[in-house]
Amino acid sequence: MHLLIAEDDKLHRAFLEKVARNTLADLNVLTMAEDGAEAIQEFDAAEYDSVILDLQMPRMTGVEVAKTIWAKKPSTKILFWSNYTEEAYIRGITKIVPSAAVYGYILKSAPAEQLKLALQGVFVAEQCVIDREVRGVQQRAGDRLLGLSELEYEALVDLCLGLTDKAMAARRNVSLRGAQSRLQHLYQKLGLDKGDIPVGEWGPTYNSRTRAISLALSQGILNADALRKEEENLRVWMGRQQK
Amino acid sequence: MHLLIAEDDKLHRAFLEKVARNTLADLNVLTMAEDGAEAIQEFDAAEYDSVILDLQMPRMTGVEVAKTIWAKKPSTKILFWSNYTEEAYIRGITKIVPSAAVYGYILKSAPAEQLKLALQGVFVAEQCVIDREVRGVQQRAGDRLLGLSELEYEALVDLCLGLTDKAMAARRNVSLRGAQSRLQHLYQKLGLDKGDIPVGEWGPTYNSRTRAISLALSQGILNADALRKEEENLRVWMGRQQK
DNA sequence: CCGAGGTTTGCGGGAACCCGCAAAAACACT
């Protein structure tokens, strides 16, 4: 078994290494990487069947690393190991996992026991192991009522990137009114119906457009990492446009 | 010497404890807390002269903890120990540190050697020890040209909370035009002058209002934590208003 | 084939926002 670990925090890295060595019997190769880019590089340099990824690393998110790894070799078993249950990450992962792939998602706050189980489950038994809390978020996102639809999510992304309505329309190939309509639905899902925003003597307190961003952030639907990545996508699109 | 450590991550907590015991000779009491609220509670329960705080903890940020601790006992020596150099945190700290207080700021990524030095420096020699990188950010924030002034920062906060112009005006006790003027200056500092935003066939690409949030986030001037805290402040103000 | 649910589009009005100009006011520093 050939295992690659990517984790930027020194202590966590050492801890992972120790636990992995203790729990995995047929561990032949174990390599450590300190950030996402390095992980990719290492993955290309040798043969690995199993990977442990921290989300939230400098230079390249765990989600991005997983994406490129699975693109090269979909059979790779990946265990995500993260601090948070941010919806942004979870949405990102479920969107890129190949149908046949084996993966797991476990929180850093979990006791060492659970980590061992997850290691065995994913890398040896080839099961998908997903933390209870994470599972909860995942379900909510899949639910059409509570979570955002893919379209609404796109609108949210564009909104958070600071695009105008017209720019969104152009990017998503819909009419101006189409883009606005999507925003409307987004506002509704986030609880920004006209009646719901508090009113003072100064008039309505919130601007739907900006308030939506605020809510999305505080609910973890989006985070700074995800934004950086989307910013990159946007740049790509803009590059294609001006040709 | 009576030391209180607040840190939510298990591994880091253990590491801190070990290093502290090894480096600090006259260590009489050492207590651990797993989040901000607990830290305050513990601080009230016994006598401490020294504290190590993680920023980014559940329930209460390290910055908030420091604020209440210094309010009770300004002579307390505090060492901040964090993952990032986010401007939001640094700005928060420099705003609340009492003039006479001794404190330090060190990154988790620093080698153990530096941590030892910081412990000695802050708790024994009573010097202020601030990491090089952090220092850099601190300076930039103080600079009138690159960083945001206090007023502009306030405007940014209100903007990110999703307030309307009128609501900002009411909250900050200025005219409507006054609030807008502050926004204007903010846009300028962030590089959103009319000429600077790219234009496609669809017209200007960015909406200044939302783009400002996007930039602030990606530059770390503000983060989700800081926002949550400001959200609280806003709620307080709104409560006072409706009386 | 039809109907239900979701999505897109046009139209139109009212509100909010962006911003240039210019004068007053506040503040710091000498």
Added chain:
DNA sequence: AGTGTTTTTGCGGGTTCCCGCAAACCTCGG
């Protein structure tokens, strides 16, 4: 007091945004 910087304010016009209404459209399952 005097000068310079920063901040506030009013005015006004052009733009963008928000959103209700209604019609077209698409897709999926009966």
